[in-house]
Amino acid sequence: MQASDYDDVTTFLGEWGSFQKRIMLLLCISAIPNGLSLFSIVFLADTPAHHCAIPSNANISAEWINYSIPLEEDKGVMRYNKCTRYKLDVIQRLSDNRSVPGIDVNVTEIEQESCKDGWEYDKSIYVSTIVSEWDLVCSDAWKVPVITSTCFFGILAGSFISGQLSDRFGRKIVLFGTIGLHTLFTFILILSTSWFMFSALFFFVGMGGLNTFLIAFVLGAEILTPCLRTIYSTVGISIFFAIGYMLLPLAAFFIRDWRMLLIAINVPGVFYLPLWRLIPESPRWLLSQGRVEEAEAILRAAARKNRVTAPEVIFQPLQTENKTEKLSRHNVGDLVKSKNIRWITIMLSFVWIAVSIGYFALSLNSSNLHGNPFLNCFLSAAVEVPGIILSWPLLRSCSRRLCLFATLFLGGVLPLFTLLIPRDLKLVSIALEMMGKFGFSVAFTIVYPFTAELYPTVLRNTAVGTCSMAARLGSIAAPYFLYLGTYSKSLPYILMGGLCVLGGLLSLLLPETYGMPLPETLDHMQTIQRFKKTQNSNTLSGDTTAVENDSVF
Structure with missing residues (x-):
């Protein structure tokens, strides 16, 4: 069943009923613990004087x-x-x-x-950090970026595993599984007695961290109606992530001991676990598995919540037939199976790497900027809010490719100008870095729905998880980009700027998804620019001109 068929069948639910409000709010709230914990290393591993x-x-x-x-x-x-x-x-x-x-x-x-x-x-700022507790300075300073990268290695492993697990076993069970994993190992992390033990446990914290955001993103995109997907995937879940991020420096300002700070930022995850009963499985995923009765039961419950009457038979047999593709038969290998899909995956992965390097490098660098580290971190988080808000009208009215190119160029080039600013104009340097962070925030907000729009339902979570896995390579490298700054102040900015501009240029070669319905099978995927002449009659771009205005994001 194609996306347009599913959306037509479920129109009886309405656009903005109690069911949609509840699901959107609960899934958005799941992003707050991510924002709180993802950049906690900025304060946990800050180096006091x-x-x-x-x-x-x-x-x-x-x-x-x-x-x-x-x-x-x-x-x-x-x-x-x-x-x-x-x-x-x-x-x-x-x-x-x-x-x-x-x-x-x-x-x-x-x-x-x-x-x-x-x-x-100096204890004027921190009572203790992992740096001061285990003397990770001077000849042992290399251990700090290793610890940071270990967390991102965990996110990398989690991205690879969770995407396939959620495509195989369902979005809901993996969503709460990753929240539970993150919460459990964060509490165990508090008991660390050495930097090595901290690193090992931090790996498992990373496995359950940002992957919650990815699964919640896909779950919401598949449950919510077309008009709400743009709001949810941009302003909705991303704003709540930024709220969690802004709460981090606030918590760190009042809690200056790294162990107590870990306890504080882990509390929201504990309170989220009991919400299991309130969040349903994705009906789209259930249908792709042939579990029609379960999908209909969820939609009937949603109709009762919205106080509307569901049809006696929601899905006709012909609508649920899928003779050639079932989700359980697909895996990450399908992302490189054909020439067209392989090139889309390679180019999109590089774009994610470029966005990730820029975003995480500037985020982790906030404690190294001139002035108060808590205020700088808050500004780094707050600047994401206007970026997220701007991405909403951009996604509704502009080309995905042009938006990605423009924002990657902005984020990569503007921080370079900080090298030309005189030392006494420190506020100007901070402002340029924040403008660069703004560009990467918009790019990150756009690349998520863009990726989800490019791949079909049978591979969507695997594809988003795999691209996120590629992005983790960028986040793993980001601490070492900053470490290069000890040898040359300009080197991190030059490397980052060059990668981001190249990533923006590659994004121009990807298929345009603005105004196109979500693909359901591999045959529905569009071809990239260089393969336009070789596309067959089964591709979506050859037979959906009539529905170009049916935008899903």
């Missing part, structure tokens, strides 16, 4: 203690060196000899050594 510790039993006079650590320039300000100190035995000997630093002795001529007695951390 630090310098080498001087042990209390060192027998060094107070006058010499202030000169025991070299000074260095950091962003135009003189600060204590973070990783070295002057040799303590020399300092002790000079202190015993009553030498005066700067007068009797030139301290800069004393040989330096590493922080053998650990570090002292």
Whole structure:
């Protein structure tokens, strides 16, 4: 049964009844825990100001203690060196000899050594982070991007598994399974006793994290009526994600200990699990599995909620026949089976990688910007709201390909101009980064429905999950893009900008889905630009000119 048939059959429900309101609200709320937890590493693993510790039993006079650590320039300000100190035995000997630093002795001529007695951390911002607890600084600073990437590796694995599981076993059971997995392992994460243990557990937290958003996105797109899909897939679920993201710096501002912060951001997930009874399975998915009675039961319950009368027979036998394709017979291999689908998958995956690198790099960089880290993170979250709102009219009236190109170009190029801004104009640099984040927010909001529109129902969740898996490669790389900034400030921006512009150009080659109904089978998929001449009569673009105005997003 084609998308237009399904939408025609279910018109008796109406557009905006109690059933649609409840489903849309509940699925949107599921995005709040995602927004809270996804960027929590910004505060959990932030690096406080630090310098080498001087042990209390060192027998060094107070006058010499202030000169025991070299000074260095950091962003135009003189600060204590973070990783070295002057040799303590020399300092002790000079202190015993009553030498005066700067007068009797030139301290800069004393040989330096590493922080053998650990570090002292500034606690004016954080009581503790995983960095200060396990000394992930100096020679061990590489462990911080590894920890961040581990979470995204978990999301990568979860994207690969959850998409196929939800196409095979249903959207609902996998949705709540990923929420439960994320909630359970976040609580276990609090018990970590080392950075390695934290990383291992963080992998499983990632497996259940952002994948909840993906499954809820597909579930809502399949249950809601055509006019509501655009609202849900852009303004709806994305706004609630941004709300969760904005709540993160608020929670971190009041809770400065990393373990207590984890408890606070995990509470919404606990309260969401009991909503199992209120969210139904996708009738579209049930129909693709041949479970017609269950699909009709859900729609009849929806009709009662909306106070309308359902037809005696909702789906005619001919409408539910699917002799050639069933969801259980399809897997991720079908995404590269034919030449056309393979090229769509490859190009779309690169676009997702480009969007992901830009979005996550700028998001994770918020704590490194000048000024208050909590305010910067809040601005990084808040700037997504106008981007999400703008994406709604763009999806309703503009080409998907042109929108993706424009927003990727904007997000990749604008942050480059921060390299040209004088050091004393720090607010201008922050503004340019936020404008770049705005561009990536719009691009991310558009790429989700664009991907769902390109693939058929029998592969839609697998396709979105696989593209999200490709995006995770970008999010895994994002922390290392930032790490390259320790060697060259311009390198992360140049690499990110180049990838995003290339991704935008590739998006122009993808099929246009604006004004087209959702494809139900592989034969309904459109061809990309270079294969237009080879498309056969079974493709959707060859026989649906009459329904071009029946936009589904």
